[in-house]
Amino acid sequence: xxxxxxxxxxxxxxxxxxxxxxxxxxxxxxxxxxxxxxxxxxxxxxxxxxxxxxxxxxxxxxxxxxxxxxxxxxxxxxxxxxxxxxxxxxxxxxxxxxxxxxxxxxxxxxxxxx
Amino acid sequence: xxxxxxxxxxxxxxxxxxxxxxxxxxxxxxxxxxxxxxxxxxxxxxxxxxxxxxxxxxxxxxxxxxxxxxxxxxxxxxxxxxxxxxxxxxxxxxxxxxxxxxxxxxxxxxxxxx
Numbered sequence: 137x138x139x140x141x142x143x144x145x146x147x148x149x150x151x152x153x154x155x156x157x158x159x160x161x162x163x164x165x166x167x168x169x170x171x172x173x174x175x176x177x178x179x180x181x182x183x184x185x186x187x188x189x190x191x192x193x194x195x196x197x198x199x200x201x202x203x204x205x206x207x208x209x210x211x212x213x214x215x216x217x218x219x220x221x222x223x224x225x226x227x228x229x230x231x232x233x234x235x236x237x238x239x240x241x242x243x244x245x246x247x248x249x250x
Numbered sequence: 251x252x253x254x255x256x257x258x259x260x261x262x263x264x265x266x267x268x269x270x271x272x273x274x275x276x277x278x279x280x281x282x283x284x285x286x287x288x289x290x291x292x293x294x295x296x297x298x299x300x301x302x303x304x305x306x307x308x309x310x311x312x313x314x315x316x317x318x319x320x321x322x323x324x325x326x327x328x329x330x331x332x333x334x335x336x337x338x339x340x341x342x343x344x345x346x347x348x349x350x351x352x353x354x355x356x357x358x359x360x361x362x363x364x
Contacts (some may be wrong), residue, residue, distance in 0.1 A: 167349070167350055168295060169352075170352075176356060176357075177258055177356060178254075178256075178314070178340060178354045178355055178356040178357050179295075179340060179354040179357075180354075181351060181352075181353075184349075184351060186349055186350075192349070194351075225293065226295070230350055232350065234279075236300065236344070237281045237326075237344075237350045238297045238300070239287075239297070239352060241294035241295045241296070242294060243293070243294050244294060
């Protein structure tokens with residue numbers, strides 16, 4: 137079986153800092169996603185990528201950048217951390233672009249900005 | 251655009267009682283895929299069940315749901331709640347035109363008491 141790994145598990149940053157979250161998968165999945173999880177707001181899509189070097193914006197892309205230099209990895213950058221921000225960022229992957237594709241999620245990166 | 255609504259943020263039930271978590275959706279496309287994902291405490295979300303067939307009951311791990319296109323609904327049900335069912339449940343939507351992206355609802359936290 138495969139695995140999807142997110143690093144770091146916990147990230148504490150300072151206001152205005154640029155912060156990078158990483159995600160690696162060994163399923164050989166084509167599509168990868170970054171979601172932000174906030175209580176009461178569900179999972180909101182930040183960026184996704186359907187193949188290496190592809191980037192597509194989600195509804196919550198403002199304030200973030202992403203990078204997909206290899207098929208197996210997908211990075212997310214918070215361009216300027218907001219004070220008191222607290223959220224969980226979930227990476228996911230799926231085999232293709234079919235509408236019935238299942239997602240496999242990573243265990244998340246918990247961000248706290250002080 | 252597409253949207254998913256889960257009206258209950260928190261559902262608290264006594265063990266042994268039936269479970270029903272509501273999910274309604276909006277989409278202009280006639281053949282959506284609907285999903286339920288479950289996230290237990292300190293774990294990542296995982297697929298519970300999915301469907302794209304109108305009026306057909308889908309079952310997995312004691313839970314079931316039926317996609318009703320006439321009412322744009324995909325409610326999750328279980329006949330008898332167990333303590334281990336306590337978790338966060340997300341309803342999600344995909345269609346053939348959105349490259350496999352999932353649109354998630356706000357999530358419903360299910361808490362089962364002894």
